Amino acid sequence: MCGIAGAWTPTPRDSAEELAALGTRMGTAIAHRGPDDAGVWSDPASGLVLSHRRLAIVDLSPEGHQPMVSADSRWVIAFNGEIYNHRELRAELAALGQRFRGHSDTEVLLAAIAQWGVQAALERGNGMLALAAWDRHEKVLWLARDRVGKKPLYYGWADDGSFVFGSELAALRAHPALSGEVDPDALALLLRLDYIPAPHAILRGVHKLAAGRVLRIDAGTMRAGNRSFDPINGPISWWSSRDRQRAAIERGFAGDETAALAELDALLRDATALRMEADVPLGAFLSGGTDSSLVTALMQAQSSRPVRSFSIGFDNAVHDESRYAAAVARHLGTDHTPLHVDGAAALELVPQLPTIFDEPFADSSQVPTALLCRLAREHVTVALSGDGGDELFFGYGRYARALRNEQRLSRLPRRLLARLAGDPGERARLGGLAALRAELAAGDLQGLARQRVTRWRRSEDVVIGARRLLTAYDDPAAMPGVGTGADALMQLDFTCYLAEDILTKVDRASMAVALETRAPLLDWRVAEFAWSLPLSMKWHDGELKHLPKRLLTRYLPNDLVYRPKSGFGAPVGDWLRGPLRDWAEAQLDERRLREEGHFHPAPIRAIWREFLAGQRKWHTHLWGVLMFQAWRGSQD
Structure with missing residues (x-):
């Protein structure tokens, strides 16, 4: 897990030293994503620079340093993520004549690209990633993102015609020619959904690469620049959740529920085992819900020592599941660390949210997620989560x-x-x-x-x-x-809500403290299996996530499995009427709104007055405005 960045100037004019300085500046802006090592590689003749910040997880030696050059010197890669089946791929590539210096998954991915090409290498891999790969022979830059959208990748054009890219907007903003103008269309998306889905981004001329897409930039594209580029149809889909779901539905699952239960157990055990490989301490997020409990149970079943597990709870009982997490941990025998947060501790985090999330983001569960990541990072460098279960197994x-x-x-x-x-x-x-x-x-x-x-x-x-x-x-x-x-x-949520809200939230919150998160339920094999199942195996007699719950009963008693679902949120409404009221009033000041010129003040002020008068549900509307205002203020 790392951070990547880079730039390609259409008319090479910078020296190697100037390119290196630019790459260093862009990488430093996202140093929190990779505190263990930093690297810059440039091709002055082409005007390209790649930058990398490393969080060392697999192969902690210098052999894992990036950007990394292939053995044949043709390819250079800056890679963020993990290839979980790298051992299997390494054996296959070695049989084809590839040679390896270390044992990092980056080296395996680079060899796979050299052997098969970018898209074929992506299709053979099982992992999460965002990468930039430079073909020195063809002078082509490839950007790619994993199937589900676990790892982020922004890209766009600076005012001087340079093509810029990086794991976070902060890296792009470090380029001196990038305009920081807010895109009002994207801002409207933020208010509508609480997040800004790909391919859109809060800044004009900047886009996100969507999940399962690869983008090829050659000299012709560079000459045309932003004038002719189509961020929706330009990138190529190398894996489509809609198409894969359609194929799985048409194929169907041939067996009965007993067979489905056995297959789910085998798939999830393997997906979890693959994600337990690390050369650093590893743990699990444990909320006490079905998905996190199942992942933790499968980890503990395959571990020779107690798994480190972490949970968080609020002093507001409506938002507190920590007692269930503690009960699950006791039954499984994990080494459990709970954190009970009062309002004051959570509120201390609010002013830091714009920096943590980089782009305006308004899912209020960002607060407990960020606090949980901070807690876990005190003890481990990798944490497994239960993300994906709701969207795959009818969980809402x-x-x-x-x-x-x-x-x-x-x-x-x-x-x-x-x-x-x-x-x-x-x-x-x-x-x-x-x-x-x-x-x-x-x-x-x-x-x-x-x-x-x-x-x-x-x-x-x-x-x-x-x-x-x-x-x-x-x-x-x-x-x-x-x-x-x-x-x-489920497909709509998998495509949009899961990739652009949930996974964005977890990535930013975890990488802000240099914590890697992994999600076994989002292994592509598990996803395609889930799509093949009939609805009766997911929603049965009114019970959501029927099959995962049946599997969980192998590890936990029924009273810990079959209980009402509770969300993972924060008491934002209470905060806005109480300790955050003055802060919110300053953000929503009518003169400020009018002078900054992003919002029409009247509808916002009207909702704020109704909320203060007792209308409880307006806090979701207000939080999006507040998160943008806080982000906007942090940019000055």
């Missing part, structure tokens, strides 16, 4: 509600539906008749899904100069087109 109650409401809407005559429906705007968030009208206006299952993930319904009316950008929740082509409505709901 909103799925069941959306399917139920779609069925009810289908029974209503279209003429009556049109008369009853309407667009109540932001009032839909408050429930009651306004929420019912919004559901009636949704139109179809995708519309219902969109209703349940949307914060500001009309965010373009709040952000000055904003247009409405489409996301997976708006695009019919994002639907799998086969299977059940449940499959479609």
